[in-house]
Amino acid sequence: MDWTAWHDKYDQTDHWMTRRLKTVQAHIDAALSDAPDGELQVISLCAGDGRDLLEVLAGHPRRDDVRARLVELDPRNTAAAVERAERAGLQRVEVATADAALIDQYEDLAPADLVLVCGVFGNITDPDIERTIAACNQLSRAGGTVI
Numbered sequence: 001m002d003w004t005a006w007h008d009k010y011d012q013t014d015h016w017m018t019r020r021l022k023t024v025q026a027h028i029d030a031a032l033s034d035a036p037d038g039e040l041q042v043i044s045l046c047a048g049d050g051r052d053l054l055e056v057l058a059g060h061p062r063r064d065d066v067r068a069r070l071v072e073l074d075p076r077n078t079a080a081a082v083e084r085a086e087r088a089g090l091q092r093v094e095v096a097t098a099d100a101a102l103i104d105q106y107e108d109l110a111p112a113d114l115v116l117v118c119g120v121f122g123n124i125t126d127p128d129i130e131r132t133i134a135a136c137n138q139l140s141r142a143g144g145t146v147i
């Protein structure tokens with residue numbers, strides 16, 4: 001799979017992936033709006049080019065409260081995410097070109113208020129889905145949101 005070309009479907013307005021993106025973004029928007037006052041920590045595993053979170057953050061009233069880390073393996077996608085974050089002036093967004101399965105990627109940000117694991121479960125085995133869900137319990141603070 002070319003994980004950069006995979007994102008091209010998002011440019012088609014009537015594609016199911018575009019509808020899924022809108023749904024994910026609506027949940028992100030709601031999670032940020034409903035989160036308690038103060039600093040918010042956000043983690044995105046297998047973040048792709050980060051548009052789900054970054055497009056919402058760019059116009060969200062809580063944007064400056066959010067410290068986020070996007071972890072993604074493909075350096076073309078992380079370059080796109082860095083560019084998107086910089087264009088939006090999101091200075092507290094970190095983008096790591098790394099294996100999202102390594103828990104030490106998150107040790108200074110977990111437990112987080114919002115954990116994104118989007119577009120992942122269709123691409124891994126059932127036992128890995130179960131392990132990932134179990135890990136999300138540790139990555140998310142009590143009362144936090146996992147999407």
Ligand SMILES: C[S@@+](CC[C@H](N)C(=O)[O-])C[C@H]1O[C@@H](n2cnc3c(N)ncnc32)[C@H](O)[C@@H]1O
Nearest residue numbers: 003046047048071072073074098099100118119
């Ligand atoms: C289906 S895409 C989803 C991207 C994004 N979360 C979204 O929903 O738009 C899966 C992404 O996971 C990345 N990926 C695959 N294995 C990974 C790993 N072990 N660590 C980090 N990223 C990985 C791929 O490069 C790809 O960008």
